[in-house]
Amino acid sequence: MERLEILKTYKIYIGGQFPRTESGRYYVVSDKKGNPLANVCLSSRKDARNAVVAARKAFGSWSEKTAFNRGQILYRIAEMLESRKEQFVAELIKQGSMQKAAVKEVELSIDRIVYYAGWADKYQQISSSVNPVSSSHFNFSVLEPMGVVGVLCPQNSSLIGLVSTIIPVITGGNTVVALASEVLPLCAITFAEVLNSSDVTGGVVNLLTGTQKEVVTTLASHMDVNALVGSTQDLNSFSESAVDNLKRLIPFDADWMKVEAQGLHFVSDVQEVKTTWHPIENIGGATSSY
Amino acid sequence: MKSKKTESSTSWLYSPSPESTSHIHLKESYDLYINGKWEKPTSGRYFDSINPANEKHLAKIAHADQADIDKAVKAARKAYDTVWSKLPGSERAKYIYRIARIMQERARELAVIETLDGGKPIRESRDIDIPLACNHFFYYAGWADKLEYAFPTRKVEALGVAGQIIPWNFPLLMAAWKIAPALATGNTVVLKPAETTSLTALKLAEIIHDAGLPPGVVNIVTGYGDTGAAIVNHPDINKIAFTGSTNVGKIIQKSIAGTSKKATLELGGKSANIIFEDAPIDQAVEGIVNGIFFNQGHVCCAGSRLYVQESVAEKVIQKLKDRIQTLYVGDPLDKNTDIGAINSKEQLQTIDKYIKIGIKEGAEMYQPTCVLPKKGFYCPPTLFTNVAQSNLIVQEEIFGPVLTVQTFRTVDEVIQKANNTPFGLAAGVWTDKGSRIFNLTTKLRAGVVWANTYNKFDPSSPFGGYKESGFGREGGVHGLNAYVKLS
Numbered sequence: 001m002e003r004l005e006i007l008k009t010y011k012i013y014i015g016g017q018f019p020r021t022e023s024g025r026y027y028v029v030s031d032k033k034g035n036p037l038a039n040v041c042l043s044s045r046k047d048a049r050n051a052v053v054a055a056r057k058a059f060g061s062w063s064e065k066t067a068f069n070r071g072q073i074l075y076r077i078a079e080m081l082e083s084r085k086e087q088f089v090a091e092l093i094k095q096g097s098m099q100k101a102a103v104k105e106v107e108l109s110i111d112r113i114v115y116y117a118g119w120a121d122k123y124q125q126i127s128s129s130v131n132p133v134s135s136s137h138f139n140f141s142v143l144e145p146m147g148v149v150g151v152l153c154p155q156n157s158s159l160i161g162l163v164s165t166i167i168p169v170i171t172g173g174n175t176v177v178a179l180a181s182e183v184l185p186l187c188a189i190t191f192a193e194v195l196n197s198s199d200v201t202g203g204v205v206n207l208l209t210g211t212q213k214e215v216v217t218t219l220a221s222h223m224d225v226n227a228l229v230g231s232t233q234d235l236n237s238f239s240e241s242a243v244d245n246l247k248r249l250i251p252f253d254a255d256w257m258k259v260e261a262q263g264l265h266f267v268s269d270v271q272e273v274k275t276t277w278h279p280i281e282n283i284g285g286a287t288s289s290y
Numbered sequence: 291m292k293s294k295k296t297e298s299s300t301s302w303l304y305s306p307s308p309e310s311t312s313h314i315h316l317k318e319s320y321d322l323y324i325n326g327k328w329e330k331p332t333s334g335r336y337f338d339s340i341n342p343a344n345e346k347h348l349a350k351i352a353h354a355d356q357a358d359i360d361k362a363v364k365a366a367r368k369a370y371d372t373v374w375s376k377l378p379g380s381e382r383a384k385y386i387y388r389i390a391r392i393m394q395e396r397a398r399e400l401a402v403i404e405t406l407d408g409g410k411p412i413r414e415s416r417d418i419d420i421p422l423a424c425n426h427f428f429y430y431a432g433w434a435d436k437l438e439y440a441f442p443t444r445k446v447e448a449l450g451v452a453g454q455i456i457p458w459n460f461p462l463l464m465a466a467w468k469i470a471p472a473l474a475t476g477n478t479v480v481l482k483p484a485e486t487t488s489l490t491a492l493k494l495a496e497i498i499h500d501a502g503l504p505p506g507v508v509n510i511v512t513g514y515g516d517t518g519a520a521i522v523n524h525p526d527i528n529k530i531a532f533t534g535s536t537n538v539g540k541i542i543q544k545s546i547a548g549t550s551k552k553a554t555l556e557l558g559g560k561s562a563n564i565i566f567e568d569a570p571i572d573q574a575v576e577g578i579v580n581g582i583f584f585n586q587g588h589v590c591c592a593g594s595r596l597y598v599q600e601s602v603a604e605k606v607i608q609k610l611k612d613r614i615q616t617l618y619v620g621d622p623l624d625k626n627t628d629i630g631a632i633n634s635k636e637q638l639q640t641i642d643k644y645i646k647i648g649i650k651e652g653a654e655m656y657q658p659t660c661v662l663p664k665k666g667f668y669c670p671p672t673l674f675t676n677v678a679q680s681n682l683i684v685q686e687e688i689f690g691p692v693l694t695v696q697t698f699r700t701v702d703e704v705i706q707k708a709n710n711t712p713f714g715l716a717a718g719v720w721t722d723k724g725s726r727i728f729n730l731t732t733k734l735r736a737g738v739v740w741a742n743t744y745n746k747f748d749p750s751s752p753f754g755g756y757k758e759s760g761f762g763r764e765g766g767v768h769g770l771n772a773y774v775k776l777s
Contacts, residue, residue: 137746141768240548246536246760248761273754273763
């Protein structure tokens with residue numbers, strides 16, 4: 001007798017936990033032929049708000065981790081993804097990818113995470129400055145994370161788009177509430193399992209499934225979300241409600257399957273610049289020529 | 291705590307020492323500087339600019355409307371397409387250097403006009419505003435042919451036409467902060483000064499004209515909020531740079547939402563100035579005074595929330611009261627004046643409103659005994675003690691010489707209190723301990739943090755806020771970002 005397969009329940013990921021949506025609602029994701037693949041959580045406004053609370057709570061410890069440590073944790077994500085490569089390939093094929101394209105997408109995703117892992121302790125060196133002011137001060141500007149960032153994952157991919165938009169944002173010490181592609185959400189939840197097993201503290205990345213209309217509207221008007229990341233087109237639909245707390249709207253536009261669709265600016269664009277004026281003692285007449 | 295009046299305040303009187311205005315030439319009326327020419331406003335309307343120190347009329351200023359803005363944007367677009375975008379960076383640099391040099395040559399004249407028009411003490415306009423404005427042009431001039439070093443591996447292009455709207459607190463300096471980086475990166479400009487302080491921007495138009503800039507590269511249009519709105523909503527503007535209140539910033543952000551216009555907003559603040567018990571107290575008291583009373587408190591990054599460690603609170607507050615008693619409030623043109631005139635009647639009303647709210651909220655007010663001039667708009671330096679974090683005067687930006695004083699015990703407590711605001715522009719930390727400075731500066735969510743100093747600015751030093759204090763930076767290499775398209 002053939003063994004009966006155990007089907008996977010796709011849940012959302014908030015604060016390091018895998019709850020179902022508090023609303024109890026779901027929507028059906030189907031393959032190209034119309035066969036149902038999964039009942040996916042239709043996240044509510046309340047789920048989005050819970051995710052923001054979790055992300056805010058995680059922000060302090062994540063942003064204060066040493067850059068080196070963040071790099072190591074990111075590298076660990078890549079390791080975990082590598083070890084579950086087959087699962088992601090299968091899931092992509094289920095959602096309509098061809099075998100070759102699926103393998104390429106997963107491998108590129110792993111490589112991209114490794115790429116950003118390397119940036120974790122380097123972007124600051126490239127992007128900060130020591131400013132030669134005309135007074136007796138040591139004046140320098142460094143990047144600091146913006147805080148809680150809402151990420152609108154690209155609709156047209158299940159894995160690479162999600163990885164390419166979330167990873168650079170957390171590389172820079174931000175925490176994230178991300179909404180997966182509505183039509184291709186399966187890899188998002190499986191990726192959450194990867195995150196959960198790779199030393200990323202709960203709450204650093206929160207993943208929701210559902211509609212932009214419901215989830216992103218909530219994030220855009222939420223007073224404790226500091227920035228939104230997404231395609232220019234997606235951001236434009238929410239730019240008006242983002243005004244109330246002057247949310248930063250940061251466009252991430254690229255063809256993510258391209259090898260070159262990565263770079264320092266995806267990290268540094270989601271950063272604030274802080275300038276410090278530190279006093280320098282200036283007494284006595286000794287000069288460097290002594 | 292009763293204040294004890296210091297001897298010095300009553301026994302020392304300075305003789306008046308007014309700066310001469312004899313070398314100042316103001317026209318009776320000023321038109322709009324569009325496409326390298328002085329154009330009359332389409333509507334034929336002009337408004338009065340007055341000296342807030344004595345309410346005397348200074349000049350008539352053109353009120354630009356939508357038709358004028360359209361002309362200015364067309365001129366800027368044409369200058370961008372035909373001349374400015376085609377010029378090598380090294381040539382753009384030379385034009386900007388020229389502007390800086392002519393400004394330096396005419397610095398005293400600019401300082402006097404700035405003080406006449408805006409009410410700020412001549413000492414400040416002479417020693418701070420105008421030199422910094424010149425230096426800003428000097429600094430950014432040098433970037434014009436070096437942009438590839440600022441953005442390695444990326445293609446750098448100008449955005450096009452920048453619409454720039456600036457406030458009345460640092461009129462010429464803000465014009466410099468806006469125009470210099472825009473020109474260095476290859477953009478052309480339509481700039482609107484605030485309605486109460488148009489004169490130095492118009493003088494800058496003269497200087498830009500004398501520097502021989504191609505017509506249309508910089509256009510200066512004067513007017514009120516409706517003029518600004520016409521700039522913001524003009525379809526052929528690529529970039530809006532605004533400095534002003536958070537409320538207007540939000541209106542601007544709403545009106546350009548969903549368009550391709552890029553924006554940088556430099557908005558309000560309610561910055562914390564934090565005094566630890568080991569701070570050099572006398573120096574800190576000077577810093578508190580400079581933090582809140584500089585430019586009558588019309589400073590977006592003013593240190594308007596004072597936090598003093600409990601163990602030294604009594605001493606600091608007493609010294610602060612004594613120091614305030616010695617401040618000279620009066621004629622801005624007098625070189626002895628510490629606090630000049632409030633910029634406008636409207637602003638004075640706003641400040642008075644908040645002072646009344648403070649009293650009503652139960653805070654304890656202290657003002658020095660001083661005689662204010664009969665004509666003009668003045669407000670004595672004002673201190674509120676016994677305030678709570680939730681008081682309106684602690685939460686909202688007053689934009690005047692009004693300081694709230696709170697105390698704290700621990701480092702964690704003061705970090706929490708300092709960060710408990712929707713704003714995030716600046717902060718000050720006073721302590722003798724270097725490691726504590728870095729601990730504080732790391733944890734304060736603000737764009738600029740001063741340690742053992744306050745209200746210092748420099749063209750090489752990026753300035754700008756977190757949270758509702760706006761976004762984008764002005765100054766330094768980071769200030770170039772606001773005016774470039776990268777690919």
